[in-house]
Amino acid sequence: MLIRIYSATGWRIPEDNSLMTSLVIEFGHFLIEQCGDLNPEEIALAFRTYALEIKDWGKSMNLSLILQPINRYRSARHDASVREERLKTASKDAMYAALPVGETDWSDEWERVKDAARNGQIRSVRIITPLYDWLNRKGMITFSPAEKRDIMEECRQIYALEMKVALQTTTIPVPAAREKYELLIKEGKEWLKSDDLCSVVLTASKIETVRREAVKAIQNEKTQ
Known part of the structure; x- marks a missing residue:
């Protein structure tokens, strides 16, 4: 998944092996603890859609940077869910009105x-x-x-x-x-x-x- 994020964003990967190993380990914990509501394709979609809007200022890839497009995706998904629920309610009313x-x-x-x-x-x-x-x-x-x-x-x-x-x-x-x-x-x-x-x-x-x-x-x- 880190490679897919790098391909979508171009964010710098730590050159130091120990830092890279630490990032991989922490990223694994991060996925389990904070991304349990998302599947891999949704995570990849989040970065393809919103990562280019993030101003990383040349930072190396880190969990704080990774979290930003994921949160934007969650917000957009929630808004879409709310709109869908409103449409369902409107459809029911329309059915009664018909x-x-x-x-x-x-x-x-x-x-x-x-x-x-x-x-x-x-x-x-x-x-x-x-x-x-x-x-x-x-x-x-x-x-x-x-x-x-x-x-x-x-x-x-x-x-x-x-x-x-x-x-x-x-x-x-x-x-x-x-x-x-x-x-x-x-x-x-x-x-x-x-x-x-x-x-x-x-x-x-x-x-x-x-x-x-x-x-x-x-x-x-x-x-x-």
């Missing part, structure tokens, strides 16, 4: 959400977008069009803040995400032209509307 109008009775789901509101857990309960569509068909969405737009704007701002934090904390440059963020915070409604941004914000606004309708429903129960 059900024919009137096919499903979501009254039990609505009661579950209202129970969460009664118990002060409305922010943690999972809400699916077909519940909004069902409530809308039943005429149970009480917010005016202007109020719905205000909720969507709040969700847009929250999503923009989440994207800003993600861009500031990631160690991997993501130009496409940066472009979407810039579009999202831009004045006007140009962001609505992006299917990805529009889908995320619209879904979030539907879920937030259901939350607020559940809270209102419980408040109305108490006043009756």
Whole structure:
């Protein structure tokens, strides 16, 4: 593996035999203790992808230098995993949303959400977008069009803040995400032209509307 790293990076290998022997031994321990979550091909990929971004300043190969591209790879792999999980969730919601109008009775789901509101857990309960569509068909969405737009704007701002934090904390440059963020915070409604941004914000606004309708429903129960 050290030879593969050298081939990918050109980092200097210690010329002194004793130092080289020590590096080989310590590298073996390093792989066992700190790289148990990676297979050899992933380690090689990490160096092919990120090693050239590391400023080694002419240093000989060492464990600290080796760890940097590996950590960058781990970060990128984690980000990819998070995106994949979000896509799976979105796919499930899309599957529910694709059900024919009137096919499903979501009254039990609505009661579950209202129970969460009664118990002060409305922010943690999972809400699916077909519940909004069902409530809308039943005429149970009480917010005016202007109020719905205000909720969507709040969700847009929250999503923009989440994207800003993600861009500031990631160690991997993501130009496409940066472009979407810039579009999202831009004045006007140009962001609505992006299917990805529009889908995320619209879904979030539907879920937030259901939350607020559940809270209102419980408040109305108490006043009756």
